[in-house]
Amino acid sequence: MTIFEALRKDHDIQRDLLARLLETHGDSSERxxxxxxxxxxxxxxxxxxxxxxxxxxxxxxxxxxxxxxxVAEHHEIDELIELLDDTDYSASNWLxxxxxxxxxxxxxxDEEEQEVFQLAGRGLAEKQKQSLAHEYQDEMQRxxxx
Numbered sequence: 415m416t417i418f419e420a421l422r423k424d425h426d427i428q429r430d431l432l433a434r435l436l437e438t439h440g441d442s443s444e445r446x447x448x449x450x451x452x453x454x455x456x457x458x459x460x461x462x463x464x465x466x467x468x469x470x471x472x473x474x475x476x477x478x479x480x481x482x483x484x485v486a487e488h489h490e491i492d493e494l495i496e497l498l499d500d501t502d503y504s505a506s507n508w509l510x511x512x513x514x515x516x517x518x519x520x521x522x523x524d525e526e527e528q529e530v531f532q533l534a535g536r537g538l539a540e541k542q543k544q545s546l547a548h549e550y551q552d553e554m555q556r557x558x559x560x
Contacts (some may be wrong), residue, residue, distance in 0.1 A: 417546035441503040443506040458557040460488040474537040482485035
């Protein structure tokens, strides 16, 4: 498995969780449970992805700018999560913020899959793509407490 396959698997989880989150209503235990899961997955993924993909990409001239852009998008996602944290589940604008989060995350994932992975694929050695996948998966397991 390469780093790109490992990341795509978790991207699918994030897309599914966000879609399910937007189907929830008000101050419900379902909304809270899904939001906490989304929040954790996004945090764990960003931390592990930055360590296993973006730091190595920053060492390569070809991929440095794209890596920095992607890390900046992680910070935008963090800011939106902070806004959601400070908004009551039953507030009318909670769902607006959640939809904005879904849009931002989806844009980020699509950009990674369609642009970043191709660029990084040219810059990273085959063996490195596999070792980075292990590094990413190990970090995700550690953060999830598995």
